[in-house]
Amino acid sequence: MFDANDIFDSYASDAEVTRFVSWRPYKDKSEVAPFLQLRLARWDSGEEYSWAITRSQEDRVIGMIACRVRDHAADIGYVLSRNYWNRGYIIEAAKAIVDWASRLEFIYRVWAVCDVENKASARVLEKVGMQREGILRRYIVHPNVSPEPRDCFVYSKIR
Numbered sequence: 001m002f003d004a005n006d007i008f009d010s011y012a013s014d015a016e017v018t019r020f021v022s023w024r025p026y027k028d029k030s031e032v033a034p035f036l037q038l039r040l041a042r043w044d045s046g047e048e049y050s051w052a053i054t055r056s057q058e059d060r061v062i063g064m065i066a067c068r069v070r071d072h073a074a075d076i077g078y079v080l081s082r083n084y085w086n087r088g089y090i091i092e093a094a095k096a097i098v099d100w101a102s103r104l105e106f107i108y109r110v111w112a113v114c115d116v117e118n119k120a121s122a123r124v125l126e127k128v129g130m131q132r133e134g135i136l137r138r139y140i141v142h143p144n145v146s147p148e149p150r151d152c153f154v155y156s157k158i159r
């Protein structure tokens with residue numbers, strides 16, 4: 001319950017943080033528990049692994065990073081409270097997850113997409129060692145920007 005409160009307060013209800021994600025900012029704390037239950041179910045099924053991000057010595061969720069596994073590929077996504085942007089936390093977290101996924105014997109491709117206007121996220125993906133493959137045109141709806149599907153950069157690291 002404490003985690004749900006932190007998630008709601010620190011980023012899930014923030015319209016700026018959620019600008020380039022596929023979901024609307026939460027309006028009520030009660031929306032967080034079903035979201036967390038889904039994360040746990042997907043962890044158990046091996047479909048997707050999600051980790052809460054905390055600062056050392058502080059038991060408070062300030063962000064989340066997830067890795068979805070499909071056959072020989074794993075894709076990552078992340079979100080961080082605006083209060084902690086530009087401190088390198090996501091680069092640190094994403095490096096750890098990309099390294100972890102890359103070491104799995106059956107994974108040959110670790111990848112991610114980001115909106116072509118999401119400059120911070122594109123920079124993060126470059127800094128974790130991914131290469132930009134190109135643009136997936138009209139790939140995903142980011143409803144907080146537009147109801148129409150948006151162009152996204154696709155990045156990957158392969159072996």
Ligand SMILES: CC(C)(COP(=O)(O)OP(=O)(O)OC[C@H]1O[C@@H](n2cnc3c(N)ncnc32)[C@H](O)[C@@H]1OP(=O)(O)O)[C@@H](O)C(=O)NCCC(=O)NCCS
Pocket residue numbers: 016017018019020021077078079080081084085086087088089090091092113114115118119120121123124127
């Ligand atoms: C994407 C996000 C996680 C990045 O968090 P962050 O705390 O800024 O990340 P870091 O500090 O670890 O690294 C950001 C890098 O991007 C750069 N950056 C940040 N904002 C930028 C901008 N507007 N234009 C260009 N570069 C930018 C930073 O300078 C840094 O690069 P550097 O280390 O070379 O200086 C954060 O902005 C966020 O939560 N955004 C909302 C959710 C989101 O968009 N998630 C990704 C969906 S694909």
